[in-house]
Amino acid sequence: MLRYNDVHAHYGAIHALRGVTLDVQQGEIVTLIGANGAGKSTLMNTLFGKPRASAGSITFLNEDISKKQTHHISRLGLSLVPEGRRIFSRMSVLENLQMGSTFSNPAHFADDLQRVFGMFPILEQRIQQRAGTLSGGEQQMLAIGRALMSRPKVLLLDEPSLGLAPLYIRQVFSIIRELNERDGITIMLVEQNAHHALRVAHRAYVLQHGEIVLTGTGEELLASAEVRAAYLESNAHA
Structure with missing residues (x-):
């Protein structure tokens, strides 16, 4: 592959x-x-x-x-979760996930978002929170979720x-x-x-x-x- x-x-x-x-x-x-x-x-x-x-x-x-x-x-x-996470710290959790969906079909967005929230319930709770205020572990979950939004x-x-x-x-x-x-x-x-x-x-x-x-x-x-x-x-x- x-x-x-x-x-x-x-x-x-x-x-x-x-x-x-x-x-x-x-x-x-x-x-x-x-x-x-x-x-x-x-x-x-x-x-x-x-x-x-x-x-x-x-x-x-x-x-x-x-x-x-x-x-x-x-x-x-191919979707990369980079070293150090490199989330968009000034953007909200939702906006970070939207950035991850840039190259995917917009028709899939709602389903993909629910899939990420199903895997990382804490992200749904923090959906409007600025990403830079998340804990390190939560930021890593967001970085993985962002990558998954492109359906790699x-x-x-x-x-x-x-x-x-x-x-x-x-x-x-x-x-x-x-x-x-x-x-x-x-x-x-x-x-x-x-x-x-x-x-x-x-x-x-x-x-x-x-x-x-x-x-x-x-x-x-x-x-x-x-x-x-x-x-x-x-x-x-x-």
């Missing part, structure tokens, strides 16, 4: 991605883990051309999207647990599993919290210094002594 083939990317002279090859099949949750600076967010952002792949290709539904404009890529059915074929989540309290972290990963199992949404998840990420993943990749160094099922990487030592021991109780 989504494939990176020998992708390289640069920030100026910095070689951020070094020949990354990975794929996401329909109906999967695929997780990418790695330390800070490993290139995880770069890999996600390269999908939308920021930065563009300097070599290799990225295909979605067998179409090469490596050189396409960001708005065209969004219309194809693939939902991309960049560090969804970042800065959240443990209760909200567990809730976010429960939502990720529910979106996949109940709604059949394909999910690509970039996450530093390897313990939670690998538990929900069908397959996973480990990224180091811009290169894929290990791959396997979520269960296989959870059981890997190398992965446990590098990524799990410090947050096993999160």
Whole structure:
């Protein structure tokens, strides 16, 4: 469904991605883990051309999207929940969700809104509240809800647990599993919290210094002594 083939990317002279090859099949949750600076967010952002792949290709539904404009890529059915949430803090909850529906059929808006409120009842209670006054966990729910308003074929989540309290972290990963199992949404998840990420993943990749160094099922990487030592021991109780 989504494939990176020998992708390289640069920030100026910095070689951020070094020949990354990975794929996401329909109906999967695929997780990418790695330390800070490993290139995880770069890999996600390269999908939308920021930065563009300097070599290799990225295909979605067998179409090469490596050189396409960001708005065209969004219309194809890829929706990103960015690191740090990046909600429109001065807008209301409702206005943020309206922004998420920009590329979808207006006839679906009411149904999509009720679907998001069914998943996140707190957002309906806060519908006219300015988004910037929500708690961190509520803002993350809003960011996910905003992405769902576009009816994505693939939902991309960049560090969804970042800065959240443990209760909200567990809730976010429960939502990720529910979106996949109940709604059949394909999910690509970039996450530093390897313990939670690998538990929900069908397959996973480990990224180091811009290169894929290990791959396997979520269960296989959870059981890997190398992965446990590098990524799990410090947050096993999160």
